[in-house]
Amino acid sequence: MKKIKSNKKNLTDIYNALFNFFGPQHWWPGETPFEIAVGAILTQNTNWGNVEKAINNLKKQKALNARALHEMPHKELAALIKPAGYFNIKAKRLKHFLAFLSDHYGGRVERMRGEDVHALRHQLLEVNGIGPETADSILLYALDKPVFVIDAYTKRVLTRHKLAPEKATYHELQGLFHNNLPADVKLFNEYHALFVMAGKHYCKPKPRCEECPLRVFK
Ligand code: SF4
Structure with a gap:
């Protein structure tokens, strides 16, 4: 480089x-590491006001947790996050992230904290739909890693x-x-x-x- x-x-x-x-x-607006990670995915190519609307929809359905989102049918998730734009693509990206979180960290973003930052970044970049800016936003804002x-x-x-x-x-x-x-x-x-x-x-x-x-x- x-x-x-x-x-x-x-x-x-x-x-x-x-x-x-x-x-x-x-920063970052978000009450939990999970909410911050979801926000980092939803904010791709849109402004924060639209992300807030999508997150509020999830909260109203009491669905802003890994289990509920993981189990939610794609169509329902896409409809709830519609205000964030590119909702079908973002629903797929969220599903990929949730599968990764469930497989490797028992559905808990906090459990990622113990990992080495470089290894963690590499893992996140392997998740379909997570690029460097999203991965680094999760590392910095949800996990307090100096990235x-x-x-x-x-x-x-x-x-x-x-x-x-x-x-x-x-x-x-x-x-x-x-x-x-x-x-x-x-x-x-x-x-x-x-x-x-x-x-x-x-x-x-x-x-x-x-x-x-x-x-x-x-
Ligand atoms: S170019 Fe520099 S001074 Fe001009 S608006 Fe941008 S940051 Fe400000």
Whole structure:
């Protein structure tokens, strides 16, 4: 894997500017590790408001637990998560994850905590429909593992500030953080959430640099 050149100072200064501007984000929204893992799968290609509606539907049916979802027919699950979009595909992905969870961890996300982070990441990536961003979101937010989550907002900010090339891969971008920052769950948690805030409000497809807390770094 290629290593992107950067230094700790750039990344620390950007973090401090975002934190001072937006304040702590206290991510991820979710009451249990299981709910966080389900949310990480449902949030693929949609916004969080839609995921919340889908999760509320599951809660209303008292179905937000591994056993109920594992036993629920595909059609019923797809109907309940419809607000999250791509509901047939996401129902299949949830079923794959639930089968994995049931086979390896007795249906309990918490039981994954004891595993080595690299082994666990490898296992999650083997599950059909779980890619690096979803796997890393589960590792960081549901399991408190120090793994940096890269999303489209993060990539956009980094490339616009010339901290990473346009063609950088997920793992090269992740390496930038892993190689330059301490492996700190709280820091990785806040930093990713702050990139989302910057991307949603300022670093949009048409950037609003003049009002952005990162304008001083351009
Ligand atoms: S909006 Fe402009 S200043 Fe803000 S992060 Fe994007 S490129 Fe940087």
